[in-house]
Amino acid sequence: MxxxxxxxxxxxxxxxxxxxxxxxxxxxxxxxxxxxxxxxxxxxxxxxxxxxxxxxxxxxxxxxxxxxxxxxxxxxxEKPIKKFPVLPLLVVIVTGSALVYGTLDMPRFGDPTAPVHTRMDPGFIEKSEHDMHGEMPNVVTSVLASYRGYDTLGETTVIFTAGIAVLLILRKPPKRKTNAAFGQEQEGSHG
Amino acid sequence: MFVVASLSILITMALALIRAMMGPTVFDRVLALNMFGTKTVLFICVYCFASGRTDFLDLALLYSLMNFIGMVALLRFSQIGSFGDNGQEARP
Missing domain, CATH: 1.20.58 (Methane Monooxygenase Hydroxylase; Chain G, domain 1)
Structure with a gap:
């Protein structure tokens, strides 16, 4: 493969x-x-x-x-580029090499001795059923939604804010003269 | 056998990619994208059976749905030019 x-x-x-x-x-x-x-x-x-x-x-x-x-x-x-961008290319190359250099320390893919496989606290798996009152069999869900619930809440807030910002940007500019029919149409489409 | 099948699907993907790059009109590119999505679904199916994890087949279902929705959005946009209300009025 x-x-x-x-x-x-x-x-x-x-x-x-x-x-x-x-x-x-x-x-x-x-x-x-x-x-x-x-x-x-x-x-x-x-x-x-x-x-x-x-x-x-x-x-x-x-x-x-x-x-x-x-x-x-x-x-x-897109507007045609006038001259060859040297500085951005340099910045991208330096950043890319730094990232590649950072991956050199990482364990091999699927390595069983990697920290993510050995340092995991087994308490989550043992206590999950009791902590969730035996109602949630999926440990991943209980970790995501309960043990690190505040983290997930923060992520959701970020995504929600980003969604609102995108909607505000993509919204059509409000028309100045509004008659009754147009107002109803606006309500129907945005409400 | 699975490797040969996935490789041939990947070659078809590459051909679709070339058409999307060269494609002079919008519709060549839309067709190339649609074909690419279909080939991705096929590739996922072949890969699932090759690795023996057939529960990933749900992904292929999701992909075909996504492909369809994206295609409808693309074609609607290319016909009307916007997703707003004005576009619906200008629709023939």
């Missing part, structure tokens, strides 16, 4: 370069959709189906629609 992994990673890299290079924003949105599909397949190969679920729902579904809605408010062509 190594050939499959190499093929998927090569396709991912090609799509990323295409997104960066293409000037037509419409096509760029489509390439981000393709990238999401590929990324989700890659997550599935890495045995992370929950991340793949999220990537499929958010990346390929919602974000494509949001990007298109943004395109409706802007132009469809």
């Amino acid at each position: 190594i050939a499959v992994d190499i093929c998927i990673l090569a396709l991912l890299a090609t799509t990323a370069v295409a997104v960066a290079r293409i000037r037509n924003l419409w096509a760029a949105v489509m390439f981000t959709g393709i990238y999401s599909f590929l990324g989700a397949s890659w997550m599935l190969i890495l045995d992370a189906p929950d991340v793949a679920f999220t990537e499929a729902a958010v990346g390929a579904g919602i974000s494509t629609v949001l990007m298109l809605a943004t395109l409706a408010l802007t132009s469809r062509e």
Whole structure:
């Protein structure tokens, strides 16, 4: 299956370069959709189906629609670049090398002696059923929603705020002259 | 056998990617994206059976739904030009 992994990673890299290079924003949105599909397949190969679920729902579904809605408010062509951007390229290369350098210390994929497999407190699995009054058989759910509930609440708040901000940006500017029919239509569509 | 099947699906994905890059019109690209989504669903199915974890097949279902919804949104946008109320009035 190594050939499959190499093929998927090569396709991912090609799509990323295409997104960066293409000037037509419409096509760029489509390439981000393709990238999401590929990324989700890659997550599935890495045995992370929950991340793949999220990537499929958010990346390929919602974000494509949001990007298109943004395109409706802007132009469809990116402005041509006058001169070759040297400084941003340097910054990206330095940041990328720092990230790659950071991965050198990480344990190998699937290593059973990795800290994430050895340092886990077994108390969660033992006490979960008692703490949840025996009503929640899924330990992952009890950790997410109860043991680190405040963390999840914070994440949800961040996502909720981001959603409100996106809605505010994508909202049509309010019309000055409003007659009765238009007002009803607005209520119906936004209420 | 599963490896050959997934590799051939990946080659088809690459061809769809090339069409999406070259595609002169919007509809070439829409078709390429749709085909890419379908091939992703197929790839997930083949991979599930290859690794013996058929419970991941739910993902393939979700992907086909997402593909359909995204495609409807794309085509609606390319026909109307916006998702707002004005667009519905301008619809033929």
